[in-house]
Amino acid sequence: MRNRDKSKSQTQSSGTLARKSQEGVNKFLRRSSRLSSSGKKEQDGFFLENDLKTNDQEVVHTMDVCNASTVEGCHRDAIENSQAKEQEVVHSMDVCNASTVEDCHRDAIENSQAKEQEVVHSMDAHNASPGDDCHKDTLLDDSEEMNDSDWEDGPILKSDPVDRSPNERMKGLTIEFDEPSGSTGGRKPVRRASAEDKASLLSLLPTHLLKISEVSNITANALTPLVTWFHDNFHVRNLARAERSFRTALATALETHEGTPEEIAALSVALFRALKFTARFVSILDVTSLKPKADTYEPSNQVAERVSGGIFSTSTLMVDNLKRASIAPSPVQTSPCNEKDDHGISSRKSKGGCSTSNVAQSRDSTSFKESTDGKSTCQVQPDTSRQCVPKNSQGLKRKGDLEFEMQLAMAISATSVETHENIHDSSDGNNSLEASIPMKRWKRIERVESASCFQGFSTALGSRKVGSPLFWAEVYCDGENLTGKWVHVDAVNAIIDGEQKVEDAAAACKTSLRYVVAFAGHGAKDVTRRYCMKWYKIAPKRVNSTWWDSVLAPLRQLESGGMGGTIKVSEHPGENSSLDRVILPEKSGQEASKEYGSKIEVESSVKGSFVATRNSLEDMELETRALTEPLPTNQQAYKNHALYALERWLTKYQILHPKGPILGFCSGHPVYPRSCVQTLKTRERWLREGLQIKGTETPVKVLEQSTKLKKARVSEDVYDEIDSKETIELYGKWQLEPLLLPRAVNGIVPKNERGQVDVWSEKCLPPGTVHIRLPRVFVVAKRLEIDYAxxxxxxxxxxxxxxxxxxxxxxxxxxxxxxxEAYAEEEERRAAEEKKQTEAQAISRWYQLLSSVITRQKLNSYYRGSSSSQPSRNIQDKNIETKTPVQSSKDNKQPTAHRKANNQDTTHTTSLVALEVGHEHVFLTKNESFDAENSIRTKRCECGFSIQVEEL
DNA sequence: TTGCTATAGGTTCCTTTGGCTCCA
DNA sequence: CTGGAGCCTTTGGAACCTATAGCA
Structure with a gap:
């Protein structure tokens, strides 16, 4: 806002626009202030409408700034002022922060309907993270952010009071909240854009810079004045982000020209898009290492951004912070010397090995004060805060642990200093001391970053490096490289086309460059290759590329489509406005869709081909980078390098073929292309793949037999070691030909030396043979006298x-x-026989059971009331005397059925006959059973009869 | 202080086609 | 006598990974 007058004085048109914008801002600020002061905070779906008509203009602003970190998040804000007499300016601003694939956000600022000119500007900054994990704290932050994300929030005004003279009131301001076309009941209701957001970047832009949008073939150099202007007018200064939402923060950043790096970067992207450039928001994703231990040292600046509730703080998280927090408890708790606090922060790694916290604190504890010009400066300040005494310090042996202790001490000390400051700062009673401690800590770190940003990319503060480039823009310059090129534009640091510097700058700040993702059109594209010159260092730290590509695939399409909406087709300058209107259906929902739907169809083909070409060109560029990576300087990098190889790092089953060309040297060792590395296998191994050695080929490499087999031979008393010095003959792929096994002749299957066929795959089957994978099928082949293996x-x-x-x-x-066929019959017969056996067994067991029951009944009736003085004799007599009833019972019931069911069961038939003609029970020992608990031995006869004898 | 190399130690992966007894 | 089933007992070398010392 401070530059508003400046811009007004520069041009009539832009000044008028700026004035109108400012009036609108002030009007809305006053309304927001009233709402805030009255305590009636507007809730979701707030709708406010005022009509404002100015003398000469009616400006339509539609701004939609979204920041959602949940799947459901989809918001749209719109502010419209319409019907300008002399100008029609349409500004579309789209700043999105989506942390999931499904996130969809859209912002738009529209100023429309000018008489003499029609300019459509679109600003679309996206930050979407494909990660699906969100830290609990982050979610909470977002939740809070969503709750107070109404652009009319009172705290906006509290935090950043501006002069709102009543004279600056605008009358007739129309503010509408349109439900997003795609929104559903589960989605968040729309919100109004804040008054600050109506401050158009374009209205601040000097006229001569506005003309840059008319340049047909933009080049990187042409962007210099624009970036310089932006750098001069927008400064990085980390504000108390925890106290406001992203929307308010961004609005404030727009108004005060100060903000966090991501805010400034987002605004720069918005500016480029407003100027009809094809631009993307690029961010280094803050990811957890694949190896948990590596998470110990996390870039503090990134963490600071995340915890402080930055615009994209949640979106760049790929791993649940809650999990991180679960690994290490909060330092606020009893043990402050943990790897991470409850925000998932970790200390930065710092070499030095000092285990005493005092030294660390005195060296690295810092505080910052603001200079008169508003820029942050840092000072080293002795720390008098509490010391860090790790619980397990006695048990820590590793250097890294000691370093970590030191780093943690730094963090704690810094926290303590901030706590003192916070007591002072929070005198207004807004925040309790306990709640503000973590926030203040991050504020401090942010200030460090802020200070560093004024000095360039990398700033060292003691052993802790801050100021890593995390957010920047990419602008597509169609005047570069004949075919066009994505140009790195870091407006925060005023660096254009400095993609080579990013990696070094990030490395200097110990920021991992694992994922650099460009966001646009609700999508994302991995552009790490553009900024990573040492891919071999990055590749092992990235997730499985197949998985990552599949995850990004839909986002890539969205990104491609989104970029199509803002493309500048210089070949048809006269149709710029109409072409740019194509974005409006995407931005403004269904109504606009209907309005411009026909044009979409007409233009989509042209646009689509252009976008496709641009995307393919970029893909080629990135692919080319992948194939032209500089040679690493250390030997170990060649061990698993995808492109290059050193002969000394080959395994014994590898060889260089052909041995050349030599691409360079590393420590005197020639560097060969990785494509020359061939894997060698034995003849038998190649056979498994259906390949065999050509007849004239000799082993390309011969290895001695393993000692294991030698030992085995020695153990077998075979001492002719000279003769037994067997070797392993290895062959390369170029020595192979398709496997030619002898063909089956006269029904005879060719077999190997073991009389079998090794069926590793279908290729290993001799021609004319087939593999039948059925159990017991060999029985059939044998019975049919068919040769098989x-x-x-x-x-x-x-x-x-x-x-x-x-x-x-x-x-x-x-x-x-x-x-x-025979197998089917055999299986059928086998099944029937199995069934028959099962039934016979069941009948036998039933017969045995019933016989036992009957016998028991007879015994009970026989001995009831009689003397038991001669049990053995009685039993013998009983057996004889009970024979008839038992027999009759069997004749009447079971035996009949048994005979009918199983006439061939000669065993049981014999038993029955024996019973009938005077069977004498025989109790074999093998049929006995003994109940140890009751000391009762049960003796059984083959006929099924059993007696129980109590053993004394 | 940083980066590289060599080395040690631990872990992981790959290797790969018996022989005897019992019982039906 | 034969053939099938079950049991025994639990490798070891190479590659790979990581940490560390030493050196430039």
Whole structure:
């Protein structure tokens, strides 16, 4: 706002626009102030409408700034002032922060309907993170942010009071809240844009810079004055972000020309888009390392940004911060010397090995005071705060642990200093001391970053480096490289086309460059290759590329489509406005869609081809970078390098073929292309892949047999070691040809030396044979007298040794049908027989059970009331005397059924006959059972009769 | 202080086709 | 006598990874 007058004085048009914008801002600020002071905070879906008509202009502003970190987040804000007499300016601003794939946000500022000219500006800054994990704290932050994210929030005004003279009131301001077309009941209601957001960047821009949008083939150099102007007018200064939402923060940044790096970067993207440049918001994703230990040292500046509730703080999280927090408890708790606090922050790694916190604190504890010009400066300040005494300091042995202690001490000391400041700062009673401690800590770190940003990319503060480039813009310059080029534009640091500097700057600040993602059109694209010159260092730290590509695939499409909406087609300058209107349906919902729908169809093909070409060109560029990476300077980098290799780092099963060309040297060792590295295998191994060695080829490499086999030979008393010095002959792929196994002739299956066929794959089957994978099928082949070979399909490591696994047989193809048919019959017969046996067994058991029951009943009736003086004799007599009833019982019931069901069961038939003609029970020992609990021994006869004897 | 190399130690992966007894 | 089933007992070398010392 301070530059508003300046801009007004520069041009009539822009000045008028600026004035109108400022009037609108002030009007809305007053309204927001009233709402805030009355305590009636507007809730979601707030709708406010005022009509404002000025003398000469009616400016339509639609601003939609979204910051959502949840899936449901989709918001749209719109402020419109319409019907200008002399100008029609449409500004579209779209600043999105989406932390999930589904996030959809849209912002738009529109000023429309000018008489003499129609300019459509769109600003669209997106920050979307594909990560689906959100820290609990982050979610809470976002939740709070959503709650107070109404642009009319009172705290906006509290935090940043501006002069709002009643004379500056605008009358007839129309503010509408349009429900997003795609919004559903589950989505967040729309919100109004704040008054601050109506401050158009374009209205601040000098006229001569506005003309840059008319340049047909923009180049990087042409952007210099624009970036310089932006750098001069917008400064990085980390404000108390925790106290306000992103929307308010961005509005404030727009108004005060100060903000966090991501805010400034987002505004720069918005500016580029407003000027009809094709621009993207680029961010280094703050990701957790694949290896948990590596998380110990996390860039403090990134953490600070995240915790402080920065615009994209949540969106760049790929791993749940809650998980991080679970790893290390909060330092606010009893043990302050943990790796991370409750915000998931970790200390930066710093070499030095000082285990005493005092030294660390005195060296690195810093405080900052603001100079008169508003810029932050930093000072080293002795720390008198509490010391960090790690619980497990005695047990820590590693250097890294000591370093960590030191770093943590720094963090704690810094916290303490901030606490003192906070007591002073929070005198207004807004924040309690306890609640403000973490926030203040991050504020401090942010200030460090802020200070560093004025000095360039990298700033060292003691051993802790801050100021890493995290956010910047990419502008597509169609005047570069004949075909156009994405140009790195860091408006915060006033650096244009400095993509080579990013990696070094990030490395200097110990920021990992694992993922650099460009955001646009609700999508994202991985452009790490553009900024990473040492891919071999990055690649091992990235997730599986296949997974990552699949995750990004839909986002890439969105990004591509989104960029199409803001593309500048210089070939048709006269149609700029109409083309740019194509973005409006995307921005403004269904109504605009209907209005411009026809134009979309007409222009989409032209646009689509252009975008496709641009995307393919960029893909080619990134791919080219992947293939032209500079040679690493250390040898170990070649060990797993995707492009280059050193011969000394090859394994014994690898060889260089062809051995050249030599691409360079590293420590005197020639560097070869990785494509020259060939994997060698034995003849048997190649056979598994259906390949065999050509007849004239000799082993390209010969290895001695492993000592394991030598030992085995020695153990077998085979001492002819000279003769037994067997070797492993290795062959390369270029020595191979397709496997030519002998063909099956006369129904005979060709077998190997073990009389089998190794079926590693279908390629290993001799021609004319087929693999039948059925259990017991060999029985059928044998019965049919068909030649077959067991099919060995692999090995199973069992009992300390490899055991071959067989599955089915290999037979000649002509016997396949016969075998299958016979197999079906055999299986049917086998099933029937199995069923018959099962039934017979069941009947036998039933017979045995019933016989036992009947016998028991007879015994009970026989001995009831009689003397038990001669039990053995009685039993014998009983057996004889009860024979008839038992027999009659069997004749009447079970035996009849049994005979009918199983006439061939000669065993039971014999038993029955024996009973009928005077069977004498025989109690075999093998049929006895003993109940140890009751000391009762049960003796059984083959006929089913049993007696129980209590043993004394 | 940083980066590189060599090395040690631990971990992971790959290797790979018995022989005996019992019982039907 | 034969053939099938079950049991025994649990490798070791190479590659790979990580930490560390030493050096420039």
């Amino acid at each position: 067991p099919a060995m399909v692999g090995f199973e490591f069992r009992n300390g040794r490899a055991v071959p696994v067989y599955d089915g047989i290999v037979v000649c193809t002509e016997f396949k049908d016969a075998i299958l």
